[in-house]
Amino acid sequence: MKVESYNDQYQERYGLLLNAYTDVCSLKMRGILELQDKLFAEKGEFERICQHVKALAHAGKTKDEMVAALRERLTTLNETLPLSYQLPLDPRVEVGKIVVRKCKIMSSAKLPLWLEFENAEEGGDPVVIIFKAGDDVRQDCLTLQLITLMDEMWREDGKDLAMEPYKCVSTGPMTGMLQVVLHAVTTAAVHKRGGALGGIFGAFNDVSFSDWIAANNGDPRSYKTAVNLFLRSCAGYCVATYVLGIGDRHNDNIMHSISTLPVSTRNLPA
Known part of the structure; x- marks a missing residue:
């Protein structure tokens, strides 16, 4: 509401909603919001x-x-x-x-x-x-909300594509923040470690991803689970980014998270 109140077209509507909310929220919540606004x-x-x-x-x-x-x-x-x-x-x-x-x-x-x-x-x-x-983070927010909506629709249809969109919030017309997913690497980093064909030639190595997954999954069972997650996630993000017309995907802004128990891999839009 605060972000949209900067827009002349919606200022009156969202200004009224914001005032109504702050009038009824607790003193503790108001203090939290004031600190967030200040920072x-x-x-x-x-x-x-x-x-x-x-x-x-x-x-x-x-x-x-x-x-x-x-x-x-x-x-x-x-x-x-x-x-x-x-x-x-x-x-x-x-x-x-x-x-x-x-x-x-x-x-x-x-x-x-x-x-x-x-x-x-x-x-x-x-x-x-x-x-x-200096960036309008609302565009990122909309994209991630649509990806989340797609994921919910697929799950309702019995398809779990292991989507993991990161969190993103706009705090002003040209300010905002994005979650950094810990223990994640870029596709470029996976390619660089691709054995004899590593470095700039890693993209041509057919086994660079399977080798990387194997290196992070010691036993056959966790390896099989990780490969399954990787395949489902790839399928989900390929469809989502195609439908949304996202054309700037390259190996330095497609990320793969490394989780534990068992270690797994998932694709993250960056």
């Missing part, structure tokens, strides 16, 4: 950090200098954060401080930020996101 919305803390990084890039600063400036700003921000809070991506997960040493600037044109947070649950995996400023 992640347009003109929030992370967007200001993004703009600072872009200004350094335009000034001709080196990547190391930009990363140092990013981490300095994040260290300052860390001092103001509560012990635990929720990210807009998933209200079920609470995070703690920013793991500043793990944060970096990605190489895309818009210079999105790779941000890692401590998991507020003791022993939990860190929570990693990509924060974008």
Whole structure:
């Protein structure tokens, strides 16, 4: 609702809905939303950090200098954060401080930020996101919602195609965040390790994927399960991306997750 309230065409409608919601929500929930707005919305803390990084890039600063400036700003921000809070991506997960040493600037044109947070649950995996400023993340959200809808329709028809769309949320007209799936590799990385035909020739190796799956699945049973997941996932994403007209799929933005118990592989749109 907050994102659409920036649009003149829908501002009145969504503004009324937003006001009605904030009037009836609890003080605790209002505090959570205010913190999220302060951190992640347009003109929030992370967007200001993004703009600072872009200004350094335009000034001709080196990547190391930009990363140092990013981490300095994040260290300052860390001092103001509560012990635990929720990210807009998933209200079920609470995070703690920013793991500043793990944060970096990605190489895309818009210079999105790779941000890692401590998991507020003791022993939990860190929570990693990509924060974008300067991109309309609503397009990503719509695509992932449609993929999720396809998956639900297929499951109702008895077809489990092992789809695993990542989470994505828009926090402003030109700001938003995407979930980073941990323990995942790109198709390019699989090709590079493709034995004698590795590196740039890995794409021509017919067994590069089966070798990679075997390397991550020690016993025959888990290997068979992983291959089955891989085949179903490939089929699902091939159909989904074809129907949606997604034409920028290449081996550096198709990812495969590595899970455990047993180790499995699934295709993830990147």
